[in-house]
Amino acid sequence: MVRAIVGAMIKVASGNLTKEEFITKFKNGDEIKIQYVPAKALFLSKVTY
Numbered sequence: 001m002v003r004a005i006v007g008a009m010i011k012v013a014s015g016n017l018t019k020e021e022f023i024t025k026f027k028n029g030d031e032i033k034i035q036y037v038p039a040k041a042l043f044l045s046k047v048t049y
Helices: 002-013 019-029
Strands: none
Touching: 002 019
16 A cells, blocks of 8 residues: 555656645545555654554
């Protein structure tokens, strides 16, 4: 899930998807056609409750 969200954020930052489109699709559970980022690029650094 994190890899998909990061991929979508890259798409928004590059101008291929607007912020409003992303928010609408995310809230509605609609599919966002994105490229997943590699798993080796992400790690959990901190957890707080």
